[in-house]
Amino acid sequence: MIFLSNYIYYIGAFGLILIALYILLTRHNLIKKIIGLSILATGVNLLIIAIGYIKEGTAPIFSNPNLNPQNMVDPVPEALVLTAIVISVAVLAMALSLAIRLYKHYRTLDMRKIKEQRW
Amino acid sequence: MVNPILLIAVPLGLAFSIPLFGFVSKKIVKLIPIVGMLFNLIASLILIPKVLNKPIIVKLGGFPPPFCINLFVGPVGILFSCLIALIGLLVSIYAIRYIGAQGKQSNVGQEERYHMLYLLLLAGATGVVLTGDIFNLFVFYEILCISSYALVAYLGDKPGVESASKYLIQGSIGSSFILISIAFLYGQFGTLNMADIAQNINSLTSVQVFFPLILLVTGFGIEATIFPLNAWLPDAHSSAPSTISAILSGIAIEIGIYAIARVVFTLFGAQDFFLFLLMLGLLTLLLGELSAFSQNNIKRMLAYSSAGQMGLILFALGVGTTEGIAGGLFQLITHVLSKALLFLATGFMIYRTGSMEITSLQGIGRKMPLSSLAFTIGAFSLIGLPPFIGFPSKLMIVFSVLLKQNVLYTVFIVIVLIGTVIEGAYFFKVIQALYFKELPTQESSDAQIQEAPLAALIPMVILMALIISIGVYPKIMTGILNSAASEFLDRVAYIKLVLK
Numbered sequence: 001m002i003f004l005s006n007y008i009y010y011i012g013a014f015g016l017i018l019i020a021l022y023i024l025l026t027r028h029n030l031i032k033k034i035i036g037l038s039i040l041a042t043g044v045n046l047l048i049i050a051i052g053y054i055k056e057g058t059a060p061i062f063s064n065p066n067l068n069p070q071n072m073v074d075p076v077p078e079a080l081v082l083t084a085i086v087i088s089v090a091v092l093a094m095a096l097s098l099a100i101r102l103y104k105h106y107r108t109l110d111m112r113k114i115k116e117q118r119w
Numbered sequence: 120m121v122n123p124i125l126l127i128a129v130p131l132g133l134a135f136s137i138p139l140f141g142f143v144s145k146k147i148v149k150l151i152p153i154v155g156m157l158f159n160l161i162a163s164l165i166l167i168p169k170v171l172n173k174p175i176i177v178k179l180g181g182f183p184p185p186f187c188i189n190l191f192v193g194p195v196g197i198l199f200s201c202l203i204a205l206i207g208l209l210v211s212i213y214a215i216r217y218i219g220a221q222g223k224q225s226n227v228g229q230e231e232r233y234h235m236l237y238l239l240l241l242a243g244a245t246g247v248v249l250t251g252d253i254f255n256l257f258v259f260y261e262i263l264c265i266s267s268y269a270l271v272a273y274l275g276d277k278p279g280v281e282s283a284s285k286y287l288i289q290g291s292i293g294s295s296f297i298l299i300s301i302a303f304l305y306g307q308f309g310t311l312n313m314a315d316i317a318q319n320i321n322s323l324t325s326v327q328v329f330f331p332l333i334l335l336v337t338g339f340g341i342e343a344t345i346f347p348l349n350a351w352l353p354d355a356h357s358s359a360p361s362t363i364s365a366i367l368s369g370i371a372i373e374i375g376i377y378a379i380a381r382v383v384f385t386l387f388g389a390q391d392f393f394l395f396l397l398m399l400g401l402l403t404l405l406l407g408e409l410s411a412f413s414q415n416n417i418k419r420m421l422a423y424s425s426a427g428q429m430g431l432i433l434f435a436l437g438v439g440t441t442e443g444i445a446g447g448l449f450q451l452i453t454h455v456l457s458k459a460l461l462f463l464a465t466g467f468m469i470y471r472t473g474s475m476e477i478t479s480l481q482g483i484g485r486k487m488p489l490s491s492l493a494f495t496i497g498a499f500s501l502i503g504l505p506p507f508i509g510f511p512s513k514l515m516i517v518f519s520v521l522l523k524q525n526v527l528y529t530v531f532i533v534i535v536l537i538g539t540v541i542e543g544a545y546f547f548k549v550i551q552a553l554y555f556k557e558l559p560t561q562e563s564s565d566a567q568i569q570e571a572p573l574a575a576l577i578p579m580v581i582l583m584a585l586i587i588s589i590g591v592y593p594k595i596m597t598g599i600l601n602s603a604a605s606e607f608l609d610r611v612a613y614i615k616l617v618l619k
Contacts, residue, residue: 017295017299024288024292030284033288037288040291040292040295041295044298044302047299047302048298048302048305051302051305051306074309076311077302077305080254080301083254083258087258087261087265087294091261091265091268091287091291091294094265094268094269094287095284095288095291098280098283098284098287099284101272101275102280102281105276105277105281106277116277116278116281
């Protein structure tokens, strides 16, 4: 149980990443694939946050002289995650707009039926 | 003295100001990419002698390197930024007439979007090659990727949208792998600076190194079109307009190769990994060339040929000696110039005939002599015939392998040469169709087929001149190639320069 409580965020993050990869590999509907991409991005973001997390840590701001730097949460991963969120929003917006266009052309979002481009 | 940060800032700033210029005048918008890339080209050329003397480290924000994001403008960075600016400039001159014509044909509407995305792609590519921070590299790489997804779908037609969505899904999975790997490296070392990570990487066990390394190579491999990861390539390159295919084939996938080389050589210094890279390169080469051979669609053929060329470059990098890496980078220059020329030459051929099938290009050599000549020179150069640039670069790779004096490597180079023969076969098939076959007898369509406009011919002529002049006198490249190769191999010098 101690292992579980210490590593719960890592387990959660990898769980999300694996679920997302499973969705991306097995689902054929483009919208479901986009949901998979969204879950993948969330999992990766959670992983990055978990790396900098300290239990019962404080924000890295010296608002109070008694604060101990040892207990402060690492701010760099949080900055990284902010950037990563912005990037994933851009990718998802792009993907959804492509899905709309694709539906207008083919009247379906099943990627098995959309195969004009062949090897 | 130009501050190297302007190489990234100017195209990025201009890209976002394009919609504003669009309010003033629609004509001015087409010229902005030309201005931006001309600035980049001149600035990079001015920086070359300085950089060859000593790499420039730019510290952003005024902190010393491990704590700040730094730019590392070494020989490799400046070589790539020159290439990006050169191809960007030539393709944007070509696009003046081409994109307007394409847009009218398929009712796309505003041209601003194209020029803005185009400049963003180039800014992202320049950022990737100049940065010295792994997360910063990821951000610029994403700028490059997102704008290339949008550019593939630019025409908004069936094939474009379909291949862009496939490209987007595969590309985003790759980007997530890169981010996971960055998270691991940060968790291990608490730093994102590449020199700082490289300094400490030896303290890890081999399993701990293997996991982030393989994730990074997989992630960047999707953009670099390494064999099992390149399913998106023929669709995306063939359904985009030709200027975009030229940029994707000439710049975007080379950035993937650069990122892999930077990670494997500088960041990890993974000697044991070279043979694996070499095998991957060999597989990519053979499968790319074989698939190209069986194509009837000319743009698909060129796209598969790009995959084959990437395999050859990866093979040369995997040799792992100074000569091998210099040969790989030389082959990369060959590929950038020749493939851009090939896509530009086919651009107006396809536009005039309205078809991408090789059979419909029969006899076009008499109607469009200069475009056909450009295609022929580009093809000969990629095959590696003298006196074009492809000859010295392929020769350099062959020499570097023979210098190894190892039977295994000699077998490899024989396989590479077989790949070259296949490459020759499919290019000669097209050239034969261009010159020695009769036009299909349709009098009505004959009148429309005429030479490409002047704005499209100028970039082709410049590329032809460059291909021939470097091919005749390859010595001008040796200086920068050798220092670029030693930048990749000499990790200690890289670390010292950044962290001193």
